Amino acid sequence: MIRIFLSLKSQYIKTEMEYTANFWMMLLSGVLTRVVSMAAPFVIYSNLPDIAGWKKDEVYLILSFLFIAEGLCSVLFEGIWHIPEMVFSGRFDCVLSRPVSPLYQVLSYGIGLQGISVFLVGAVSLPVFLRRLGIWNLPGTVMSLFLALCGMLLCMSFYLLCNSAVFWFDSGGSTSIPYTLTEIGQYARYPLEIYPGIVRFLLLVVVPYGFICVVPVEILRGSLPWPWCLGVAGASLGFFLLARTVFYRGIGHYESVGM
Amino acid sequence: MRTFWKLTEISMQSHLYYRTSFIINIISPAILLAGQYLLWSALYAQQAGSAIGGMERREMFSYILIAFAMNNLLGWAGENTLSREIKSGTIVARCIRPVSFLTQYMAQMTGALLLQGMRNLVLVIVGFACFPEYMKIPEGGAVLTFLPCFLLSVILRLMMIDVFSLLCFFTTGYLGISWTRRALFEFFSGAVIPVVLFPEWLKRIAGCTPFPYMLQAPAAVLLGQEMGIGLPHVFLLQIFWILFFLALHGMTYGLVRRNMTVAGG
Numbered sequence: 001m002i003r004i005f006l007s008l009k010s011q012y013i014k015t016e017m018e019y020t021a022n023f024w025m026m027l028l029s030g031v032l033t034r035v036v037s038m039a040a041p042f043v044i045y046s047n048l049p050d051i052a053g054w055k056k057d058e059v060y061l062i063l064s065f066l067f068i069a070e071g072l073c074s075v076l077f078e079g080i081w082h083i084p085e086m087v088f089s090g091r092f093d094c095v096l097s098r099p100v101s102p103l104y105q106v107l108s109y110g111i112g113l114q115g116i117s118v119f120l121v122g123a124v125s126l127p128v129f130l131r132r133l134g135i136w137n138l139p140g141t142v143m144s145l146f147l148a149l150c151g152m153l154l155c156m157s158f159y160l161l162c163n164s165a166v167f168w169f170d171s172g173g174s175t176s177i178p179y180t181l182t183e184i185g186q187y188a189r190y191p192l193e194i195y196p197g198i199v200r201f202l203l204l205v206v207v208p209y210g211f212i213c214v215v216p217v218e219i220l221r222g223s224l225p226w227p228w229c230l231g232v233a234g235a236s237l238g239f240f241l242l243a244r245t246v247f248y249r250g251i252g253h254y255e256s257v258g259m
Numbered sequence: 260m261r262t263f264w265k266l267t268e269i270s271m272q273s274h275l276y277y278r279t280s281f282i283i284n285i286i287s288p289a290i291l292l293a294g295q296y297l298l299w300s301a302l303y304a305q306q307a308g309s310a311i312g313g314m315e316r317r318e319m320f321s322y323i324l325i326a327f328a329m330n331n332l333l334g335w336a337g338e339n340t341l342s343r344e345i346k347s348g349t350i351v352a353r354c355i356r357p358v359s360f361l362t363q364y365m366a367q368m369t370g371a372l373l374l375q376g377m378r379n380l381v382l383v384i385v386g387f388a389c390f391p392e393y394m395k396i397p398e399g400g401a402v403l404t405f406l407p408c409f410l411l412s413v414i415l416r417l418m419m420i421d422v423f424s425l426l427c428f429f430t431t432g433y434l435g436i437s438w439t440r441r442a443l444f445e446f447f448s449g450a451v452i453p454v455v456l457f458p459e460w461l462k463r464i465a466g467c468t469p470f471p472y473m474l475q476a477p478a479a480v481l482l483g484q485e486m487g488i489g490l491p492h493v494f495l496l497q498i499f500w501i502l503f504f505l506a507l508h509g510m511t512y513g514l515v516r517r518n519m520t521v522a523g524g
Binding site for chain 1: 294297304335438446456458
């Protein structure tokens with residue numbers, strides 16, 4: 001199954017590369033949007049000495065984890081973002097009529113080209129900031145890789161959960177629910193302790209971006225003990241099971257050829 | 260003008276058709292706005308003094324509300340209407356109608372803008388009415404100066420979106436172009452962080468682009484902030500950038516039309 005999955009992805013890349021201008025534009029946009037994202041904390045830190053005791057490099061490390069998770073999700077699981085359009089146009093009927101798991105088909109559908117450069121920005125910045133923070137050693141690197149993979153699973157599960165909302169809401173092929181929720185998640189680009197308790201709860205449990213990028217950095221900087229890695233893994237797995245259940249419940253609600 | 264308003268009305272109706280979506284689109288910005296306030300409240304709470312980069316808390320809170328309302332005038336779907344039509348090929352219908360391409364585009368965007376604008380206006384009024392002690396209330400004279408500046412900023416933004424959208428004729432896709440445009444706009448216009456907080460060198464770079472005149476300038480006019488240049492200069496720069504994008508539109512659209520074959524048109 002994994003071999004077919006990767007083979008499908010390589011075919012999608014080949015197809016996209018045929019459209020040269022678009023291919024390079026997508027890669028460029030991935031880099032540019034993330035560089036601009038990094039410029040926001042740069043401006044804030046040029047006016048403030050620190051944020052809740054967090055150094056600038058630690059905030060950049062948070063962003064690195066976020067970029068890796070978002071980039072990998074975009075490259076590997078872009079199909080999730082096509083669910084609303086598939087449901088609205090009735091193309092989801094084709095997914096249901098094939099003798100392969102609908103979830104597998106959705107995950108393997110399409111590719112987010114910008115995800116390649118988003119992932120690369122994260123993959124380059126992660127070691128840079130690990131080194132600058134003095135965590136560039138074997139345990140630190142292994143833990144970072146593990147946490148980045150958990151972040152990817154969590155990110156994918158969250159996207160699936162959000163986009164499955166389209167099974168219940170009429171939306172004309174596009175719903176703002178996933179975008180709004182992922183925008184809320186972007187507030188986890190800064191240390192969670194600056195927010196009130198309810199928002200911290202929201203960013204850890206409801207919109208779990210805290211587990212994708214802030215908790216990993218807290219573990220690496222030593223403000224949380226390393227067994228919290230298991231907590232991140234547990235959250236990822238829990239969210240995946242929840243998203244899978246909601247997705248299949250949604251299919252039960254699907255009325256075929258538009259809603 | 261009758262054609263323009265008829266097309267605007269059709270655009271508004273299409274936005275109202277999906278009610279759940281319409282309601283969610285009202286709630287979503289409010290949630291995002293709350294997030295902005297939480298972030299800046301937290302940052303101000305950290306400060307020993309009451310100002311960050313020369314901006315007092317009340318001034319910042321008013322800026323956030325105004326900037327958010329202006330930035331949110333067009334959603335992702337609205338901004339990409341033209342790009343999507345180019346990608347799907349349905350754009351040909353616009354090219355063969357007996358109304359100019361730009362008039363059709365502006366009318367359609369005005370339809371989307373009016374609906375969202377009304378929602379945002381309610382949001383701004385409620386914000387200022389409910390939390391006057393946390394906000395710097397704009398003065399009457401500033402509101403009057405703001406209106407033409409705001410109108411020019413909207414036209415400028417629409418023209419910029421139009422030119423970026425036309426580029427989709429050459430790339431076959433629109434996501435890369437749209438993301439690039441949006442990232443540049445949100446950062447350099449001051450939608451995410453006020454341009455006055457930028458370091459001097461970055462402020463100078465932003466000043467050479469059209470983006471601050473789409474959001475930062477009208478917001479600064481409304482709040483009576485120092486802009487570094489006089490008000491007539493701001494108006495002139497807005498008009499200059501509108502003419503610049505109008506010229507780019509003419510060139511790009513001319514190039515597109517020369518290379519486009521409309522089957523059966």
